[in-house]
Amino acid sequence: MQKFTTLTGVAAPLNMINVDTDMVIPKQFLTTIKRSGLGKGLFFEMRFDAKGKENPDFVLNKKPYRKAKILVAGDNFGCGSSREHAPWALLDFGIRCVIAPSFADIFYNNCFKNGILPVILPKKDVMRLMAAAEKGSNATFTVDLAGQTVAGPDGERITFDIDPFKKHCLLNGLDDIGLTLQHGKKIESFEDKQRASQPWLYR
């Protein structure tokens, strides 16, 4: 997994609540057996019309935001399906940080597995950043994970909270499986005990 330390880039405003993962990446892109190449399907139905032509009104089709690295959105971002294709699509497009007042749990977790930082901030801060993001090419933000801050174009730093373990794994690009396998003995002894007390779970 790619490390996340600091990120400076254009922030795109997506001022909508309940952006679900069907919107982020619709089902016609889920038949892939790869993780890569999903950027073309990101927000597909908002980005393109029925004939596959770009919708000029959609934020990611506007000039400064075509290279956005950060997305600012409304409440409950990433609700719905557990599809990890949603963070894969964001990542493939180039977005490595999403800022919102709240996230759906599964999507939030999936981000951390893919080097994407989801930042939760109070609504009033998100709305200030949303207004800043609407300034087009001047909408450059800097996100510092170690310092837990987001700085908008005016330079003011807003601090965010994050679970310390998730932060550690993201900062160092650590993969969970390797870490978990260090507890192999504990897993074995758990299974031994459970096999004795609930043998019906073992077949």
Next chain:
Amino acid sequence: MAKPKTLFDKIWDSHLVNVQDDGTCLLYIDRHLVHEVTSPQAFEGLRNAGRKVRRVGATLAVADHNVPTTDRSKGIDAEDSRIQVNELTKNCRDFGVELFDMNDIRQGIVHIIGPEQGFTLPGTTLVCGDSHTATHGAFGSLAFGIGTTEVEHVLATQTLLQWPLKNMRITVEGKLPAGVVGKDVILAVIGKIGTAGGTGHIIEYAGEAIRGLSMEGRMTVCNMTIEAGARAGLVAPDETTFNYLKGRPKAPKGAQWEAAVAFWRTLPSDKGAKYDKEVTMKAADIAPQVTWGTSPEDVVPITGKVPAPESFASEDKQKSARMALDYMGLKPGTPMTEIPIDYVFVGACTNARIEDIRAAAAVAKGRKVAKGVRALVVPGSGLIKAQAEEEGLADILKAAGFEWREPGCSMCLAMNADKVPPGKRCASTSNRNFKGRQGPGARTHLVSPAMAAAAAVTGKLADVRKLA
């Protein structure tokens, strides 16, 4: 005396393998269901790292999202879908995982076959790369959806890294009125607490109305718990649960059955156990529900009207309601029962079990699908399909003009060929009315199976209680 525990606390505490100083928990996973869409990259990861599936006996796979619901003898037409299903077959063979393939009578929707086979058991932790894994909570199993990286983690280690969740209890007091079923209960719950109301929580459902539900009804309620933002729903196991599970192929047998039931009886929340949040509803206040917008929280009783965006308190919600009405092609103030429909879909992990098909058939009996309406019934598994045929339900539905199809996810998410065309309106028993969910431009109204059948025979959204 030990601190009273909730059902969730009991399952959580008994599955902790390790707790780090920072609070990160390593949770043991007893049961893992796998399907074709969210697993190929996970198996690829195992292969690249030279890892095995740690417990094949705790893992069960099925193809459901991509499979055709018409004649399967010639395989799958769409190349990418065919590749994905074949990939699952190959991965299961290579790694020794049990698979119900497309032509196995036990094949069906992953959240329907788990319970049907007795693979889902009380007191267990169960995961699947699918958000509707919440369904299995109906058995008192802590069951939640995970991403593909986590699927790989579970395959390799039989554990997951997790962080403590909060407990919410929703109590539905009293008996449900006639014509009101599990689907209406959960839609009413989502209408009340919102699609983010359960974020960071698990929801335990309690009260007379929940106790009175069959396992099928409880599964419907738990299934859509994810639509309320909670990762998992739970119902305490009781006689209804044990009666459903007894004799199922993968359920314990003989002395082990007795021991298991004795253990399962210890699982319900202790008296005096504390919840982080409590919500109480009266069953008598719940009418058959129907959605009007593009989020499951956009719901009203069938006796209601399409709401005006200005009627919502927050600016955010007003804006999303305007967008939803525009997409849905609806005008504020229109009575719900005056909305004509083009399609009806009875199916999905929410409502494709035998009880659901019986409910649809009871309405369809002696009636005809309205002119211009296309109505599909897609059973949740091959076994349910066979049972419905034996009970004569398939004949009733076919005589009424419903299409009777092979099992799979079908028109719930339209990954296979079953799609609602752009601009067309569908009364659907599925779980999500998101934009484009049932096909690009498709308009979805979520309802119960009886309400879907009522819509089919009247050609409009209809109050099933008023069908003479």
